Every structure is written in structure tokens, then in C-alpha cells.
Amino acid sequence: MSLDPATVRRIARxxxxxxxNVEAEHLARELNxxxxxxxxxxxxxxxxxxxxxxxxxxxxxxxxxxxxxxGIPELVLGNAPDRAGTFxxxxxVVE
Amino acid sequence: xxxxxxxxxxxxxxxxxxEVHAQVISRSKLFSGSATEFGAEPxxxxxxxxxxxxxxxxxxxxxxxxxxxxxxxxLDAHINMxxxxxxxxxxxxxxxxGYQISQYAHPVVGAGSIEIELADGSTKRIGVTRLHLxxxxxxxxxxxxxxxxxxxxxxxxxxxxxxxxxxxLRTAEEAGAYLRKLRxxxxxxxxxxxxxxxxxxxxxxxxxxxxxxxxxxxxCEVKNVNSVRFVMQAIExxxxxxxxxxxxxxxxxxxxxxxxxxxxxxxxMRSKEDAHDYRYFPDPDLLPLVLDEAWxxxxxxxxxxxxxxxxxxxxxxxxxxxxxxxxxxxxxxTAAFFETVAAGRDAKLxxxxxxxxxxxxxxRTGRGIGDSPVSAAALGQLLDLLANxxxxxxxxxxxxxxMVDTGESPASIVESRGLRQVTDTGAIxxxxxxxLAAHPDKLAEYRRGKDKLFGFFVGQVMKAMAGKGNPAxxxxxxxxxxxx
Numbered sequence: 001m002s003l004d005p006a007t008v009r010r011i012a013r014x015x016x017x018x019x020x021n022v023e024a025e026h027l028a029r030e031l032n033x034x035x036x037x038x039x040x041x042x043x044x045x046x047x048x049x050x051x052x053x054x055x056x057x058x059x060x061x062x063x064x065x066x067x068x069x070x071g072i073p074e075l076v077l078g079n080a081p082d083r084a085g086t087f088x089x090x091x092x093v094v095e
Numbered sequence: 096x097x098x099x100x101x102x103x104x105x106x107x108x109x110x111x112x113x114e115v116h117a118q119v120i121s122r123s124k125l126f127s128g129s130a131t132e133f134g135a136e137p138x139x140x141x142x143x144x145x146x147x148x149x150x151x152x153x154x155x156x157x158x159x160x161x162x163x164x165x166x167x168x169x170l171d172a173h174i175n176m177x178x179x180x181x182x183x184x185x186x187x188x189x190x191x192x193g194y195q196i197s198q199y200a201h202p203v204v205g206a207g208s209i210e211i212e213l214a215d216g217s218t219k220r221i222g223v224t225r226l227h228l229x230x231x232x233x234x235x236x237x238x239x240x241x242x243x244x245x246x247x248x249x250x251x252x253x254x255x256x257x258x259x260x261x262x263x264l265r266t267a268e269e270a271g272a273y274l275r276k277l278r279x280x281x282x283x284x285x286x287x288x289x290x291x292x293x294x295x296x297x298x299x300x301x302x303x304x305x306x307x308x309x310x311x312x313x314x315c316e317v318k319n320v321n322s323v324r325f326v327m328q329a330i331e332x333x334x335x336x337x338x339x340x341x342x343x344x345x346x347x348x349x350x351x352x353x354x355x356x357x358x359x360x361x362x363x364m365r366s367k368e369d370a371h372d373y374r375y376f377p378d379p380d381l382l383p384l385v386l387d388e389a390w391x392x393x394x395x396x397x398x399x400x401x402x403x404x405x406x407x408x409x410x411x412x413x414x415x416x417x418x419x420x421x422x423x424x425x426x427x428x429t430a431a432f433f434e435t436v437a438a439g440r441d442a443k444l445x446x447x448x449x450x451x452x453x454x455x456x457x458x459r460t461g462r463g464i465g466d467s468p469v470s471a472a473a474l475g476q477l478l479d480l481l482a483n484x485x486x487x488x489x490x491x492x493x494x495x496x497x498m499v500d501t502g503e504s505p506a507s508i509v510e511s512r513g514l515r516q517v518t519d520t521g522a523i524x525x526x527x528x529x530x531l532a533a534h535p536d537k538l539a540e541y542r543r544g545k546d547k548l549f550g551f552f553v554g555q556v557m558k559a560m561a562g563k564g565n566p567a568x569x570x571x572x573x574x575x576x577x578x579x
Binding site for chain 1: 122123127128129130137139140141144146154156157160184186187188237240242243244246247248381383384385
């Protein structure tokens with residue numbers, strides 16, 4: 001697997017990270033290095049072994065369906081750069 | 096609505112699949128303990144988990160999982176004993192984490208099916224690909240301020256079930272029938288209230304067209320259509336657009352579109368261009384969801400009787416037609432109402448009264464079956480008065496209207512208004528004689544062979560008896576007198 005600068009720019013745009021064209025080339029080299037390192041895992045024979053989805057071989061704990069939270073609009077809005085009443089206010093998103 | 100579009104050079108077939116988002120009925124959210132109740136003040140039902148504060152960990156609500164499993168069982172679907180949650184990444188102001196927790200590769204429910212009924216009485220089995228659990232997003236209000244959008248996260252994190260159908264639907268009518276049937280099943284199960292107008296059930300429609308016998312062509316998704324009628328209109332509009340594109344030598348591009356009900360057309364949603372690259376990956380905050388066989392068996396044992404089973408039972412047990420049974424089971428409350436009225440009575444007569452005069456009265460008074468002016472017990476008493484011949488069929492309709500207006504019991508209306516059927520042969524003979532004496536000309540015509548006048552005499556006698564004569568006795572007495 002190999003990333004070209006165009007793919008790097010696309011990934012950056014999807015992640016809303018600003019990347020200058022000159023940086024893209026350099027980043028592509030770095031990311032390809034990481035990918036190449038990870039691809040070494042392909043050398044391991046995993047025939048017949050179930051995929052591991054987490055380090056802890058446990059199942060998820062189920063919570064009872066009771067209301068235990070909420071009612072804290074001031075905390076929730078505490079870091080909001082802008083608000084209107086108890087709404088967050090953000091630059092207009094036009095469809 | 097045949098599903099066939101006559102193009103300039105031959106017919107086209109529609110291929111339709113539906114993705115339905117159904118809001119799960121639960122007290123608290125999928126991964127947090129804040130409330131799900133509709134209509135609260137903005138951001139008052141939000142925990143720091145829902146607002147995606149750093150370091151907050153999601154913990155799943157067991158009841159939401161149970162609701163998804165119940166729905167899966169109700170759709171006759173495979174329950175996946177191990178499933179997993181993934182992050183679906185996209186940026187929008189009402190999605191504070193920058194990702195939605197969803198199930199991509201390993202949904203909790205696998206393949207199932209829904210049987211739909213069509214207007215011509217035929218049925219068709221539609222495949223359900225999968226059902227998965229995911230979080231709802233918050234709500235954006237764009238019309239409150241000239242340069243700002245307002246965000247309310249009360250809905251953020253409420254559990255949704257996404258039910259994905261196979262592309263088995265071929266007409267807008269089938270798509271409408273599928274949505275209605277799915278809604279009925281969800282309501283029977285109590286897993287979603289199915290209210291499309293309030294947004295607790297939302298549909299995305301995948302549409303493509305093809306020549307008969309061809310493989311599938313490129314599809315477009317029409318998003319967020321909020322009524323069964325609009326879904327059907329959106330399908331017709333989008334299919335017609337695609338036929339036009341292909342026939343004019345163009346190519347249909349895979350994209351997300353919006354339906355504009357006012358203009359009856361779909362339009363492209365350019366802003367979602369990148370949206371299909373969601374870069375799913377397993378959510379590292381969440382362990383696999385592992386279900387217990389006994390727990391699932393317990394949920395299965397508690398399932399209510401579902402519409403298909405109920406319909407079959409109404410046909411077998413009560414002798415109803417398939418059509419009548421389908422109408423009565425479409426709503427659980429109606430089905431229960433019918434069973435109360437029909438218990439120990441003529442079920443066919445009960446069905447006719449409910450689907451006729453009773454539904455008409457609900458429509459007229461703008462009430463639902465829950466706050467109906469006539470209870471099932473009262474309607475049953477009315478049918479008893481008919482069965483034991485206290486009143487005749489015509490008077491029964493009059494009594495029923497009085498029940499709707501006054502809420503009184505049928506027996507007291509019959510007594511207080513003197514509507515008891517007259518079966519006294521002396522009184523009937525007297526009325527017949529008076530009518531015949533009053534119409535000597537008609538009587539002479541009848542005797543000369545104008546048999547049609549028999550009905551006229553019946554009408555006059557009933558009128559003379561204020562509608563209360565026993566119809567069979569009136570007929571019999573008239574026949575005797577006229578042949579004398």
C-alpha cells in the first residue's frame with residue numbers, strides 16, 4: 001500500500017486538517033513509512049484464528065435503562081464560543 | 096402504479112430499497128443516562144457524554160439492545176450473538192464528537208423479511224438485509240438567526256435502529272406497503288412509535304431503473320423523506336428523472352438527493368459530496384456486544400402476537416375475509432377492540448360495524464380508537480340488541496348515532512326513545528291495512544301485475560310504524576294481504 005500526495009490531501013480534507021501542497025509530499029513519505037511498518041503484520045499466519053477486536057477478552061456491560069444524567073445545560077454549554085439562550089450558536093450551516 | 100415507466104424506446108423497471116431509521120423507545124439514551132423525552136428545553140437532556148467532552152466513556156443501555164433484538168425477532172431475522180460498534184466519521188455542527196457510534200461490519204441483527212400486502216390482495220416477501228443500532232445526531236435550527244445556526248443536543252445519542260431492506264421492491268406502492276407494514280410491526284413490538292411526522296421514523300430511499308432482465312444500474316439515495324405518501328412520490332419523481340437521464344444519452348451518477356414535496360422533484364445534495372467516505376473503524380471505547388442465548392430466548396418468549404399471525408387467526412377463528420382481517424390488524428388497538436366486540440358474537444357482523452359505522456364515526460368526530468365515544472363493550476351491547484331482535488338493523492344505526500352523540504348505553508337509548516322493534520302481529524296487520532286503504536290506486540296497479548310496488552308498500556308500512564316494525568313480519572303480513 002502506498003499513498004500519493006493527492007490521497008494525503010484528500011485524507012487531510014476529510015479530517016478537516018489544513019495541509020499545504022508542499023507538506024503533502026513530505027507527509028506522504030512519512031505515512032508510507034508507517035504503513036510499511038504495519039504491513040509487516042501480514043507476514044503472520046492467522047489462518048483459523050478469530051479476529052481480535054480488543055485487548056480485553058470481555059463482553060460489554062449492559063446499563064439499566066434509567067435516567068441518571070442531564071439537566072446540566074450550563075455545564076454542557078460551558079465551553080461554547082457562542083450561545084443563544086441554551087442553544088449552541090454556530091456559523092450558519094447552509095444546506 | 097405499475098412500476099413500469101414507458102420510456103421513449105421501451106419500458107423501464109424500477110428497483111427500490113429502503114433504509115429506515117426508527118427511534119428506539121427507551122427512557123434513557125443509547126450510551127448515556129440522559130432522558131429521551133421529546134420537547135424539553137434545548138440542551139437540558141444532554142450529558143457530557145452526549146456533548147462529547149474529552150474523557151467521557153459510553154456505556155450501552157441494555158434496554159436499547161433488547162429493543163433491537165425484539166425488532167429482529169419480529170422481522171424473523173437472524174440475531175447475531177456477537178456484534179460490534181464502529182465510528183462513522185463526518186463533520187457536522189450537530190455531531191459534537193465528529194463521529195457517530197454505529198454498527199458497520201457486525202450489526203446486532205442480520206437477514207430477515209417482511210411480508211407486504213398489496214391492493215390486489217396479493218402478498219410479497221421483502222428481504223431485510225440487516226438491522227443495526229446507532230446514535231441519533233442533535234438538531235440544527237437554521238431559521239432562527241440571519242447568520243447563525245442554533246444547535247440542540249437533546250436528541251444527540253438517542254438510540255436509532257436502522258433497518259435496511261434488500262432491493263426487492265419494484266413499485267412505489269410496494270414501498271408504501273413495506274413502510275406501513277414495518278411501522279405496524281414496530282408498534283406491535285413497542286420498539287418505536289413509528290411517527291414519521293415527528294421524525295421518530297425516517298426513510299431513505301434507494302432508487303435505480305433498468306431494462307427488464309438487466310443487472311442493477313447505478314442508484315441514487317433520496318434522504319429524509321418524512322411520510323409514506325412523500326416516499327411514494329419521491330420514488331416516482333426520481334425514477335422518472337433517471338429514465339430521462341439514460342434516454343438522453345447521459346449517465347446516472349451515484350449521489351444523495353433531497354425530495355422537494357412542494358415541486359414534486361428530487362435535487363442533488365452537493366454538500367454531501369465527501370460524505371460517503373466515512374472511514375469506519377472499530378470504536379476503541381466499546382467492547383464487543385455479546386448476547387446470552389437464554390436472554391434472547393426470554394425476549395422471544397415475551398413477544399406479542401404479531402400482525403401476520405393475528406391476521407391468520409382472525410381468518411381461521413372468526414371466519415373473516417383476508418381483507419377485513421388485514422384492515423383490523425393494521426393497528427393493535429383496533430384489533431383488540433374487534434376481539435372484545437366479537438367475543439361470543441357474530442364476528443363478521445362485528446367486523447362490518449367496526450369498519451363501517453364505527454370508523455365513520457371516529458372520522459367524523461376526529462377521535463381515535465383510544466378516546467372513542469363508543470366503547471367496545473357498548474358496541475357489543477348494541478349487537479346483542481340486534482341479535483335478540485329487540486331492534487332492527489335500521490334502528491340500530493339510529494341508536495349507534497345516539498351513542499356517539501350522548502355516550503349513553505344502547506339499552507337506555509332504546510328504552511328512553513321507544514325504539515323497541517314491534518313484533519306484535521296485530522299492530523303490524525293494522526299498519527298494513529291502513530297503508531293499503533290509503534293507496535287504492537297503487538293497490539290496483541299491483542294487482543294488475545306491477546310487482547315492483549311491493550317495495551313501496553314495505554316502505555310505507557315502515558314509515559307508518561316509525562321504522563320500528565320487524566322487517567320479516569312486515570314482509571310476511573304484506574305478502575299475505577296482497578295475495579288475498
